[in-house]
Amino acid sequence: MRVVVGVLAATLLIGGAAAAAEKQKMTGQELTALLGQGKELILGGPGKGYAGTLSLGADGKGKGQVKLDNGQVIPIEGVWAIKKDKFCRTWKGGRDAGKEICETWVKTGDKSVEVMVGKKDLGTNSWN
Template sequence: MMRIVHGMMSVLIVSAWLVTPANAADKTLKKEDLTALLESGKTLRLGGEGMGYSGSLTLSADGKGKGSAKPDGGTAIEISGSWKIKGDKFCRTWKGLDKGKEVCETWRLTAPGHVDVYQGKKKIGANSW
């Protein structure tokens, strides 16, 4: 009897793990995910506690972005420019940042409504909505 109960528990645990949505957390967002998330526009919270900065950025469906970010203890930086999805990356060109060059980011879902932002293998920030 004990063996059957133990076996059933193992099946239940494995079954629960298998039915957890793959996109629940710790997933690199692909083109389809980014498109679904941003196609109607989205307001993002930037950074947050422990990140060294915080702010807000509104991305419009027409590929424009506007907002600001404030480094901890610093002055707010205005953000504006354009964005697009290229392959599996969110690519942006913000006036006043990155010398006006296009930066392409990989977004990795770490919790529902939260992504860590990477440029190559380097984590450069976090966004939430």
């Protein structure tokens, strides 16, 4: 019985460590390496309530759009920069128009993140 409990505990610890590793925040260095030369991001996806794309240019400009499940299309355009360990953006339209929003990107896989502002989960970004 002790062996089974020990194996189960070890399995849970290993699984927990793997899960914790997947939930690491991206550093400024990682964000710069990923986005610094420009990148096409995939926004949302199945089950997220929205889907779209966002082209981030090496010049600090971004442009794209998302389509909500209800059919509404929201254009995205503005500027972005990496500040410390955050992706900061100022879009021209939408609910945050003209305001700088700094996001923390939390790794969920090799090519995906959950986007957080404080404790608020804004959604998913991924890339190829």
